Amino acid sequence: MIYTTLLNIAIFQGIVLGLVILKSSLFNSNSNKYLACLLFTLSIKLLNHVFEIQQVFTSYPLLHIIDNIEWVFLMPAFLFLFIKSRTDHTGKWKQKNYLYFIPFAYSAVLNIINDLDHVAGVYTFSESGNRIIGILGLIHLFLAVTFIPFLPVYSYFMIRRLKDSQEKKWILTLLTMVSFVLFAWLITALAGLLLDYDISSTMSVLALCATFIIHWTSYIGIYKYKLAKNKEAISNFLNNDPAISYPNLQIVENNTPQEYKESITADNLYFQKLELLCKDQHIYTDSTLNREKVAEKLGISAGYVSQIVNTITGDNFAHYINQYRVEAVKEMMSNSEYDNYTLLTMGLESGFTSKTTFYKAFKKVTGQTPNEYKNTSK
Known part of the structure; x- marks a missing residue:
């Protein structure tokens, strides 16, 4: 029994x-x-x-x-x-x-x-x-x-x-x-x-x-480990109950949907979801991705997307997304499956819109051009 x-x-x-x-x-x-x-x-x-x-x-x-x-x-x-x-x-x-x-x-x-x-x-x-x-x-x-x-x-x-x-x-x-x-x-x-x-x-x-x-x-x-760093906030978020208030969380007035503004840290629910969208759904490969599209996916305003990213990462939204794109290119370089790809093809497939933006972002993230990185990583 x-x-x-x-x-x-x-x-x-x-x-x-x-x-x-x-x-x-x-x-x-x-x-x-x-x-x-x-x-x-x-x-x-x-x-x-x-x-x-x-x-x-x-x-x-x-x-x-x-x-x-x-x-x-x-x-x-x-x-x-x-x-x-x-x-x-x-x-x-x-x-x-x-x-x-x-x-x-x-x-x-x-x-x-x-x-x-x-x-x-x-x-x-x-x-x-x-x-x-x-x-x-x-x-x-x-x-x-x-x-x-x-x-x-x-x-x-x-x-x-x-x-x-x-x-x-x-x-x-x-x-x-x-x-x-x-x-x-x-x-x-x-x-x-x-x-x-x-x-x-x-x-x-x-x-x-x-x-x-x-x-x-x-x-x-x-x-x-995944989504319970602020258990009360998650419970509120899942149940969509704005009547409950929590310490260190403040609801932004006159903003639909409601957004948690105070004490923005890496535990922020929307930032966690943004990380999942990037890591699991690879939204950064969309070359037309912008704050508005991300805001729509998260159910918050474009301005709050910028605020979250700026506060937690110390960088702007574009650089945050480009970091994922650069990491994707670096993985392609180390993967024999992509030996026939040119560097530009890797960049375009990872979400960059042109050779100029690709090379500029890659050097900003790694301190090297794509060619230099590929040669030194061999």
């Missing part, structure tokens, strides 16, 4: 947290969407485990079709894309993200076709049909032992690009925990398949590990 209660709490928390991440403007970003989907996937796996414990599949056999889908194929994909979107500031490979879901799609289609015979009884495979399913099953097994380990391992190399030590620490911990569960699940599943080993007790332990990941992600990854 206690065991299933813990699982049910984790399932509920994972679903609610995922919805909050997707719906809240403070949490919502390209990278966090993948984190939300990872939490949903963990919740689905736990729910299937609870159904098995409660013998729901005995009462409703058709639910086996959902249970037999290997949702675990989604976990390395969502985890990898979460880390990839945190480190890839150019956004060049976003259009190829669907490739990471091909193993899951293959697995799901194969299992559903098989279950329509064995579970639903819609049709019966002939002997030749069973041989084909067997061959396709071997391909499915090959995908499991290659795809599931590969993405987490590759993620360890990608995570080194993160520059924020605090961010790197918690994401590395998340990666390690999820990788452990994935590797343990894979080894256990193979043992059960090849050695006729009873995997129920091991899977129960892994389910508890998954509940811990959900709780930990909620507290560390989202609440403690």
Whole structure:
């Protein structure tokens, strides 16, 4: 009873947290969407485990079709894309993200076709049909032992690009925990398949590990490090309740929507959201980006955008955006994927409008021209 209660709490928390991440403007970003989907996937796996414990599949056999889908194929994909979107500031490979879901799609289609015979009884495979399913099953097994380990391992190399030590620490911990569960699940599943080993007790332990990941992600990854530096202000911001006042926060009069003006620091909610827009959505690659566009995204005035940026960074809005563009160019220079790009092409793709503005901004940020930086960084 206690065991299933813990699982049910984790399932509920994972679903609610995922919805909050997707719906809240403070949490919502390209990278966090993948984190939300990872939490949903963990919740689905736990729910299937609870159904098995409660013998729901005995009462409703058709639910086996959902249970037999290997949702675990989604976990390395969502985890990898979460880390990839945190480190890839150019956004060049976003259009190829669907490739990471091909193993899951293959697995799901194969299992559903098989279950329509064995579970639903819609049709019966002939002997030749069973041989084909067997061959396709071997391909499915090959995908499991290659795809599931590969993405987490590759993620360890990608995570080194993160520059924020605090961010790197918690994401590395998340990666390690999820990788452990994935590797343990894979080894256990193979043992059960090849050695006729009873995997129920091991899977129960892994389910508890998954509940811990959900709780930990909620507290560390989202609440403690990301958006809760001023918890009362965030609660007010999310609930849109202007009637509550907080220390060190003052609402600007005659300004719609309301803006927090007093004691502007890096904890400022709008600045945090601006950072997310730059780091995760790469808005700086838009060459027409200006204060007005950013203000519209943040729901504040253009003047307040300038005030936030000037106060927190000590620079004007244009220089703040150009710093992200320069960092994107520097990453392209160090990435062999862009060896065929000219420096100007890198600059234009990062959001600069001309060679003059690109070179001027690059030298202001780095103290070197793009050519000098590229030569010295080799």
